[in-house]
Amino acid sequence: MIDKRVATIAEAIADIGDGARIMLSGFGRIGVANALIRAVAESGAKDLTIIANGSGHHGSTQAELMDTGRVARLICSSARGRGKEPTPFEKLYHSGKIELELVPQGTLAHRIRAGGSGVPAFYTPAGAGTDLAKGKETRVFDGRDCVLLTALTADFALLRADRGDRWGNLTYRGTQANFGPAMAAAAKVTIAEVRQVVADGEIDPHHVRTPGIYVDRMVTVPEKS
Secondary structure (H helix, E strand, O other), rough: OOOOOOOOHHHHHOOOOOOEEEEOOOOOOOOOOHHHHHHHHHHHHOOOOEOEEEEEEEEOOHHHHHHHHEEEEEEEEEEEOOOOOOOOOHHHHHHHEEEEEOHHHHHHHHHHHHHHOOOEEEEEEEEOOOOOHOOOOOOOOOOOEEEEEEEOOEEEEEEEEEEEEEOOOEEOOHHHHHOOOHHHHEEEEEEEEEEEEEEOOOHHHOOOEEEEHHHHHEEEOOOOO
C-alpha cells in the first residue's frame, strides 16, 4: 500500500524550488495551508508564480510569502487588501516588482477545474467586452460575446484539509473545500496539511472530497498552526 504521510513540513515542501508555479487553496482565512505556505516563505525559493483566490490580507501567511519578494507573478481574483494600509502585494505591485493577472472568481475556479480535467481552453462570457478580454480570441455563442481562456495548471498545490488517511484520501470541513479539490487535480504534485490522520477505513468513501490518487504528500498540522 502507498503511504502518503511525511514526517515534517520541511520534507513535504523540500522540492519546491526557483520558478515553481504553486496553487494555494482557501478562501479568506478558511482552508489555507498556513504551515506549508510559511515553510515556502522561509525556504528561499524565488521567482514563484502563485495561483490563489486572493493576494493575501494583512497578517496572513500569503502576505508573509509576498513580503519575501520572491513571488514574481500572481494569478488571482482579488488583489485588494482590507483596510487603508497597503498589503505586501500592493506595495510590490505599485513598485513594479510583481506581475498580476486578474481573473473573475468563477472564471478562476473554472480555469483550475479545466486544468485538472485535461481541457486546454474554453469560452466564457465573463469578462467579454472589458479590459480583461483585450488581446484574447473572442467568438459569439447564442448571441453573446465569449472569450477564449486557457486552463490553469501548476507544479504544486498546497492544501489544507480536515482529515486524511495514509493513502491520502482527504475530507474537508464546510468551506474549507474551496478550491482545494480542483487544485489537487490540476497540479503535478499535491501536498496537503491535515488536522488529523485517521486509521485505515475510518473515512467513509462517500465523504472523500479529494481522492488519494491526487495527493502526493500529507503532513499532520495541528489546528492552530
